[in-house]
Amino acid sequence: MNNNSLEIATLGGGCFWCVEALLQQIRGVDKVISGYSGGNAPGKPTYKEVCSGLTGHAEVVQVSFDPSEISYKDLLTIFMTSHDPTTLNQQGGDIGTQYRSVIYFHNATQKETAEEVIKELAPYFDNPIVTEISAAETFHEAEAYHQDYYRNNTTQGYCNAVITPKLAKLRKAHSNKLKSVST
Incomplete structure (x- = not known):
């Protein structure tokens, strides 16, 4: 991938471990970094602070992707159908504002595309x-231990119970958008 042609998407759909593991499988995705955004606390928040729900941050991933391989619209469609965008501040047993479903747009085109995808998916x-x-x-x-969490902890209970089934659903629903070799 040519790094000069990469675009950025910032997305939150519950626990960032899940979103990271899913989006790493998508053809055209170069890098997925877990992190925090959308809060109002000063300085760099820690996981413990974000989990308190007091900082206002969401657990998000920042995705570098090649739009010649995966469009922003397709990326959003995969994201929106890989979590429950109808539950406010919750994904399964993860409850709190840090687990909200959120699309942080980086330009006007991304905002318009996000609005379009939500409108198109709403009837489903x-x-x-x-x-x-x-x-x-x-x-x-x-923090470093959150990066590549699923890859580094596939036998951990949360990974087996939550992420592995989401990956199976992703493979079934979006097989034509996956990298040919699982990474």
């Missing part, structure tokens, strides 16, 4: 989509 959900669409704010990279 039983409940209204509550995904926040906001301008990208400062992205704080999470």
Whole structure:
């Protein structure tokens, strides 16, 4: 991939370990970094601070992708269908504002695309989509042990119970968008 042609997407859909593991599988995705965004606490937040729910940050991933291989619209469609965008501040057992569904747009085109994808997908959900669409704010990279979490901890309980089934769903629903070799 030519790094000069890469674009950035910042997305939150519950625990960043799940979103990171899913998006790393997508053809055209160069890098996925887990982190925090959207909060109002000064300085760089820690995982413990974000988990308290007091900083206002969401667990997010920052995705570098090649738009000649995966469009932003397709990336958002995969993201939106890989978590429950209809539950406010919750994904499964993960509850709190840090687990909100959010798309942080980096330009006007991304904002328009996010609005379009949500409008197109809304009829496929039983409940209204509550995904926040906001301008990208400062992205704080999470601590090193959060990076590549699933790859480094596949036998951990949360990974087996939550992430592995999400990956199976991803392979079934979006097999035509996956990298040919699982990474």
